[in-house]
Amino acid sequence: MSTTVHGMPADEEVIAGEQSIGYRMAAATPEQRRVLRTRTLDDRLSLVGAAAAAFALVWLLYSRLLPLSGSFGFIVCWYVVFLLIYALVCRQRHAMVAVWDRLMAAVVTGGAVVVGGTLVLVVISTLWQGRNALAHLNFFTTDFRFTGPLTGLTVGGVLHAVVGTLVEIAIVIAITLPLGVTTAIYLNEVGGRAARVVRAVVEAMTALPDVLAGLFVYIVLLVTLGLPASGFAAAVALSITVLPIVARAGEVVLRVVPGGLREASLALGASQWQTVWRVVLPTARPGLATALILGVARGIGETAPVLLTAGYTTYTNFNPFNGSMTSLPLLSYRLSQSSEHNQVDRAFGAASVLLVLVVLLFVIARLAVRHRVGRQ
Numbered sequence: 001m002s003t004t005v006h007g008m009p010a011d012e013e014v015i016a017g018e019q020s021i022g023y024r025m026a027a028a029t030p031e032q033r034r035v036l037r038t039r040t041l042d043d044r045l046s047l048v049g050a051a052a053a054a055f056a057l058v059w060l061l062y063s064r065l066l067p068l069s070g071s072f073g074f075i076v077c078w079y080v081v082f083l084l085i086y087a088l089v090c091r092q093r094h095a096m097v098a099v100w101d102r103l104m105a106a107v108v109t110g111g112a113v114v115v116g117g118t119l120v121l122v123v124i125s126t127l128w129q130g131r132n133a134l135a136h137l138n139f140f141t142t143d144f145r146f147t148g149p150l151t152g153l154t155v156g157g158v159l160h161a162v163v164g165t166l167v168e169i170a171i172v173i174a175i176t177l178p179l180g181v182t183t184a185i186y187l188n189e190v191g192g193r194a195a196r197v198v199r200a201v202v203e204a205m206t207a208l209p210d211v212l213a214g215l216f217v218y219i220v221l222l223v224t225l226g227l228p229a230s231g232f233a234a235a236v237a238l239s240i241t242v243l244p245i246v247a248r249a250g251e252v253v254l255r256v257v258p259g260g261l262r263e264a265s266l267a268l269g270a271s272q273w274q275t276v277w278r279v280v281l282p283t284a285r286p287g288l289a290t291a292l293i294l295g296v297a298r299g300i301g302e303t304a305p306v307l308l309t310a311g312y313t314t315y316t317n318f319n320p321f322n323g324s325m326t327s328l329p330l331l332s333y334r335l336s337q338s339s340e341h342n343q344v345d346r347a348f349g350a351a352s353v354l355l356v357l358v359v360l361l362f363v364i365a366r367l368a369v370r371h372r373v374g375r376q
Contacts (some may be wrong), residue, residue: 180246
């Protein structure tokens with residue numbers, strides 16, 4: 001039989017008191033934020049231990065138990081087993097949310113390592129294969145006019161190909177930079193029904209095979225108009241492949257510019273053209289430089305358009321409107337077809353020079369844009 005205290009049964013009052021105490025204790029204890037990105041020493045040791053255990057297990061299966069072989073299969077199996085062991089180890093100490101976080105971090109890190117390792121392997125392999133040719137100074141200062149398949153590496157160089165590549169890329173930049181930026185401005189700032197058609201054409205041209213661009217220029221300029229094979233014709237063919245990349249990437253960069261900047265400029269009385277010229281383009285200049293670099297990086301490594309429109313020569317030619325002009329990718333392609341070791345060394349040497357040239361152009365473009373932005 002329950003008693004009554006302050007107008008309510010005693011047991012109900014006790015329950016209400018306990019609930020109020022629980023509410024006060026919950027309010028007094030602040031919620032702890034769950035930290036997923038922090039890695040302790042145990043987490044690092046778990047990662048290393050899981051990798052070592054997976055390596056030992058897969059090695060045992062490959063070498064002793066199963067009739068398997070091959071480095072690629074070994075690495076794939078090791079990575080899969082590592083993920084399973086790492087997930088089990090993390091589950092012993094963490095909740096499922098933390099386990100999935102660490103597992104996805106391992107997957108993403110593995111993908112980054114694969115991509116970065118592939119790039120480093122390609123660069124190092126190219127430089128190593130071309131080390132014999134790169135060790136001679138004449139390789140950078142002379143051309144191939146007196147060089148044959150059996151000539152030693154002390155004679156001949158890639159000067160004519162370097163000149164041809166720089167001349168062609170300079171013309172490509174002069175053509176694609178204004179056209180690409182103008183197209184990006186039209187697609188992003190002007191718009192309209194016609195912009196959909198232009199965007200569809202630009203996206204379709206991005207996947208256009210390079211050999212088709214070379215054939216198109218060959219038929220129009222060389223066959224129909226009767227122009228000679230030259231560096232200018234090759235530059236036009238390369239521009240067809242570079243232009244959609246610059247335009248598409250430029251449009252994406254212009255979309256990133258905050259709309260508040262445009263609204264502020266228009267509110268101050270500026271016209272749309274003044275807003276684009278003085279606000280949008282200066283803000284997007286670093287991104288536009290990156291778009292140009294992406295396009296140039298593709299155009300500078302093309303071989304088929306240059307072979308069809310500029311031909312092949314062993315002489316240095318500074319005139320892009322008359323005479324054949326060789327580029328570094330074309331030279332590397334022609335030399336790699338030979339069975340002579342010296343020619344193969346020269347091919348890898350030309351590819352190494354091309355890699356260094358691309359890096360230099362990228363650094364120069366980034367420094368120029370950063371200097372302009374810093375002055376403003």
